[in-house]
Amino acid sequence: MDLSIRRIDWEEWVITIALVPACAYFLLVDFHAGGWSGAPWLLFHSLDLIVHEAGHFFFRFFGETMMIAGGSLLQILLPAIVAWSALSWGSRGGFQLGMFWLGQSLVDVSVYASDAYARQLPLIGGLSSDHHDWYNLLAPIGWLEHAEAVGFAFVIAALAVWIVGLSAPKWTA
Numbered sequence: 001m002d003l004s005i006r007r008i009d010w011e012e013w014v015i016t017i018a019l020v021p022a023c024a025y026f027l028l029v030d031f032h033a034g035g036w037s038g039a040p041w042l043l044f045h046s047l048d049l050i051v052h053e054a055g056h057f058f059f060r061f062f063g064e065t066m067m068i069a070g071g072s073l074l075q076i077l078l079p080a081i082v083a084w085s086a087l088s089w090g091s092r093g094g095f096q097l098g099m100f101w102l103g104q105s106l107v108d109v110s111v112y113a114s115d116a117y118a119r120q121l122p123l124i125g126g127l128s129s130d131h132h133d134w135y136n137l138l139a140p141i142g143w144l145e146h147a148e149a150v151g152f153a154f155v156i157a158a159l160a161v162w163i164v165g166l167s168a169p170k171w172t173a
Helices: 010-028 035-062 064-088 092-114 133-141 144-166
Strands: none
Touching: 010 035, 010 092, 010 144, 035 064, 035 092, 064 092, 064 133, 092 133, 092 144, 133 144
């Protein structure tokens, strides 16, 4: 029975160490933060918004409901595809970065979903609150009063994604 202590190869954990504060940032700093403290939110939300709007275009061919859901769907699918691709190519660092982006995107979607009842977020192009994706997804099924719970579920999913991504050095070669 080997009782020796395994030495930690810190090089394997550099990305994890760097991403922990980034994950904490997106959990703890308000989406509406301004100035330098809100700059990472602005940067990532801008990237997410481009992907989100592309999702509406690509999913419009599958009916109105899928077009509405397509924005958030592609916003989640694209980083998941990036993470899966990196994993299949054997890039642990790429996988971890893809999982970070996926978790961040889930938190970004949580903000939008949580706003479905209040519809306070400004919409792109100055659209009226009648065009709020999550309002139009939750209202027809009677879940509008559960919008904050739906948003919270996205945050829980983000935490799970980040745990898997951050622990990758433990279980990957």
